[in-house]
Amino acid sequence: MNKNCNARITIGRQFGSGGRQIGRAIADALGIDYYDKNLMTEAARHAGLNPALFEQKDEKAPSFFSGLLSYNMGYSAYNLLGSTSSITDDALYRAQTEVIRSLAEKGPCVIVGRSADYALRDRDDVVNIFIHAPIEERIKRIMERGDASTPEQARQLAEKTNKLRAGYYNFYTDKRWGKAESYDLTLDSSLMSTEDIVELIKKYIELRNK
């Protein structure tokens, strides 16, 4: 662990902006822990929580909200019948919040997604970052990593995923996803190499720690 870095760094990101890759690179550069959905599942298992709770495809607001977003989650009947799936969603959110808090308690780290900024809002060692990029760049990246085979498919996937992330964030926090004022620092990832973004964020953390 880097003795100069005490920060718990949270990263929100547009789908396809490379935010996760940047998060990993920051953790490597600072020699601190890195967590995203996969590692949080692992952490939940170790903590004795049901990891199935974390095996969702992406951040999602409760299902009645997802319904508003016209997202077919495969249990629409529940939406009509009552709050069964909402209860599950809330349990998932509470479990995630607990896991995020205990990971942050362990030491400096980078946590990507899951409104980690809000889960950690009472700590004073948190740095909240948001990564975005122009849609053309995101489409390119989404296709390069094989998540879509046509630009139109990539665009739709980006739009749908960002809607879900925004719905999740706006539902569970008192802030707005993607608005500058919700974060300490936001960056357009298309204007610099990942290496240079990491250098800038290191500089930012160094200045914050002064």
Add this chain to the structure above:
Amino acid sequence: MNKNCNARITIGRQFGSGGRQIGRAIADALGIDYYDKNLMTEAARHAGLNPALFEQKDEKAPSFFSGLLSYNMGYSAYNLLGSTSSITDDALYRAQTEVIRSLAEKGPCVIVGRSADYALRDRDDVVNIFIHAPIEERIKRIMERGDASTPEQARQLAEKTNKLRAGYYNFYTDKRWGKAESYDLTLDSSLMSTEDIVELIKKYIELRNK
């Protein structure tokens, strides 16, 4: 002029976030020109434009839009009668765009406000920054500089001015004021000294110029 800086830096900002002071400090640190509303009035005069066009209190969308925002601009009668004042607003916007473009043409500079980022969207040497701060910090700053005498007055002034700025920006550009994706870099000014923010932005420009 700093030989290492070729950038045209535009700064959008929440009212009371200290964005103008930061813009001035960046220009001083880089040894480049600085423009805000006052200096643009001067520039317009030199260019033979009517400076009265620039002597508006702040950025404003056309008056029919201002009407929606319940902002009394002193010529509400015009709003009811037709588009006379809208024509004036559009002429003002076009004149400002021309002045901003010719200032950027002259050399590296910092331009605060007036959707300068959009006026300069076809240049490839522009760095677009947005500065914000939590409302409590903005209220403190607004009162310190004597723009309001009570916290409630400061809060209302901040909200009204930001609504006007957002209205202006959203009307004239194809982007959204205050959204992270509208800018290259955004910062919460309450988390660092102005000096440190300047140091970070210098680093950012250095990395962009690589």
